[in-house]
Amino acid sequence: MPSPRFDLDAALAAWRRPLDQHRAFLPGDVDELEEHLRDHIDRLQADGLDAQTAFREATARMGAIVDLEPEYEKVRWTKHRHRRNLWHELLAEQTMLKNYLTIARRTLRRHKGYAFINILGLAVGLACCLLIGQYVLHEWSFDRYHEHADRTFRLVFEEHGEDWSDYSARGPVPLGPTLQADYPEVDAVVRFWRGAATVLGHEQTFFQEPDLYFTDPAVFEVFDLNLIAGNPATALVNPGSIVLTESMARRYFGDTNPMGEVLSHDGYPGPDSLTFTVTGIIQDLPTNTHLSFTALAALEGIETEQDNWGSFKPIWTYVLLPDGAAAAAVEAKLTDFVTRHAISEDTFRFHLEPITAIHLGSVYRGAFKPGSNRTYVSLMGLIGLSILLLACANFINLSTARSLRRAREVGVRKVMGAQRRQLVMQFLGEALLLTSVAVVVALGLQALLAEVLTRLGLVAAFAAPSIGWLALILLGLVLLVTLLAGLYPAFVLSRFHPAVALQGLKKARPSGVNLRQGLVVFQFAVSILLILSTAMIHQQLDYLRQKNLGFDKEQVVVVPYSPNEVPLLDALRQHAGVVSAAVSQRVPVNLQRSDTRPVLPEGFDEAVSAESYIVDPAFLETYAMPMVAGRGLAERAGDQESFIINEAAVERFGWGSPEEALGRTLTWTNGPTEGPVVGVVQDFHLKSMHEEIAPLVMHQRPDEQWWRSFISVKIRPDQVGETLAFIEATWKALTPEGAYAHFFIDDSFAQLHEAEARLEQLVGIFAFLAVLVACLGLFGLAAFLAEQRTKEIGVRKVLGATVSGIVLLLSKDFLKLVLIAFLLAGPIAYFIMQDWLTNFAYHTTLAPGLFVGVGAAALLLALLTVSYQSIRAATADPVKSLRYE
């Protein structure tokens, strides 16, 4: 008789619940068994049994879970044996994968401190690596975005004399057109001529425009410039045409349409009557190009010096060839070209330089903007890789250290029938989880760091690599880091024999110790290397800042030349805040103008190349340049032919001593001017510290206008602001159509060494991060080892050991490692830095004190890191620690 209260479905659900929760049964397995029961119960009911009895009989026949479970468990391993393929296993057994991740998650949650240190260390390492990767990619991407990048070349020039060489990126004016006329294989030629002392104006707005270039119409064909308005075929054809970048157009015209508007022009080259009509607008240039201009004007119509093949080389010439391979053929013909056009003696050479090679390490002098340095970029790449390795080393280190702790777990798993491959999978799963979290954290950190570095002006805004690239790089990184960081612990842990593992693995220790010690040494070696580099770069920059430049760079402000020179100088000189004021062609440690001329010293048959410097008599006083012999220049009519030279020139001309040089005759060839040397000025720096002080010839040309570029004003240190305001007001009043701007000479000097200052800060930041990662690792490791020795410490304390004795015991192993790291890193740092210093003609020497200081600092840092753990372990109550074990 059927029981009215029996619910078959509920009974079946209750029956299957324990099976569902048992790991031996996969979901489908239990379904199958339930269907079997239902079939059986149907049959029994058909035979006349009531539902409850049928259920009882069927489940009894089915067997108890304890009977079924071992059978199912056995089959599971059979399945594994038959699926050898790891990938297949991953795909087919999502359940297992989920299981690994669950275990990983639980393990991490139980050991938060360990997880935190591991994730943070890895994240910092990854963020640095990403950031540096982005930087390296950015540097590498320069000028590759042009469609014809692979067949566009810059013409560069070499001139070799007996004991001098000149490598220059700029050449004579007629070169480009002549080349195109001579060689039909040249598809296009583009020339750039940078305007000098350019001031543009629109209505009452005037600005200095140092980045105005005169160029050929083919510029749109050769380079990828995004023309927003205007016709590329005609925009730069007519004389007086100008194409502006968006931001420049906005500066003059605001939101009104600039097309067809007129800009006034003052500057060189070009006829005095030149005015510009806007014929096109281009997007601002991206950051990853060696080109740098805010406006392009038609070269047509302003061309002068068309036949000058001589020393006047103001023009960059670019050629577009049919393909990259044609370069060698064209280059071969250039020797013949030189002879045919009688350009110069056989000292002159042309080369073709691929535009993609310009940014990273062109040896040719003179570029649109300072390039980068292949060595710096590879150095940064190396640093990035080292920090990544460091972070991975940490990960491996901590994981293997922790493996001892988990040996018991591994033992239990093995006894329960876990296979080695599963254990490997499980540890890799944990590594994957950690690295994934670390990647997310790293992305945030990287964005933050990039923002900070850009704000600090340490890096230019990167031309962002496309999302695909970034994703690919990330994926690669995650896999690489997981493998690197997960494989070793995975294999070491899974190798333990269960019997050994269950004993707690005291004896299996030594093998891991060597590796871990090696990793600590590696980490500290990299950190010490970076700290030493930072310190040494800092020392060199300090040296540069302190070095006597041969003139006084403080409180000298430079303003543009004003045509109303006389009243302006009078007004300035009468002001109480002004010490002295002078007009000159160039100013020291500023590369806006340069002029190298052939001069013929007495007793020479051939001209010698020398820095030429045209000044007014007040110049030497304004810069407080000391005379070594003779006198300065005077405002006497007869003094126009007098020369002042520097000590390097005395040496170069072979005139013995400065005193002996006085009275010798010198000919300044492009003038020409011939006259006696009346004074020798002490050597002073014209350019950066990378370059040696060159022979220099100084004289005045009061009757000529062309050289007048700058007015330098030496002001008193008090009331600087007021004096500056006075200078500006006076200048503007006397120069109604001029663009006022001023700069300080000491800023100019700092700008010359900006690249080095940036390097210092960048390496400093990365050194800090590397140290952080290394200390995190050391901290974790120390914590672990102190914990390992809890029992030993307890026993020692009970037997009367002092706290300091125990701290020393726990710390000294680490200190030994740091010492080894220092011995490794020291010499490497020394050689790298020695090499770096040879970039400078003037550099500091490496002091041993620096090494000692950095070594001591590293030791102290390691001691501090370790001591927290050591002291905690040493001061622990032995009763507790002994009970704990």
Added chain:
Amino acid sequence: MIPKVLVAASVRPLMLSILDHGESYGYAIIQRIHDLSDGKLQWTDGTLYPVLHRLEAEGLIVSSWRKSEVGRRRKYYALTPAGQQALETEKKYWLDVHAMLLALWGPSPQLAGA
């Protein structure tokens, strides 16, 4: 009643043989063996499923879930070519054993001669 060891040994050829007649599902297979043995083979039904799973893992049979004519979900098993081959091998073993036993027990010249 047939002892446990023998039951365990014979389940495998029995199942392969049943599936050789066409695909079938767990309950039907087990019921068929039950009917054939006339209750002389005793087991707990649940332990037969792992045997099926093992055969599947070895690639001798394949399975698929399907709705039966009465609307119930059932996991059907079918023999693969490898399973066919395995059945042939099993058959040979059992026939060999059978022949040996027959030779010893039946009216045979060897025994008679001894």
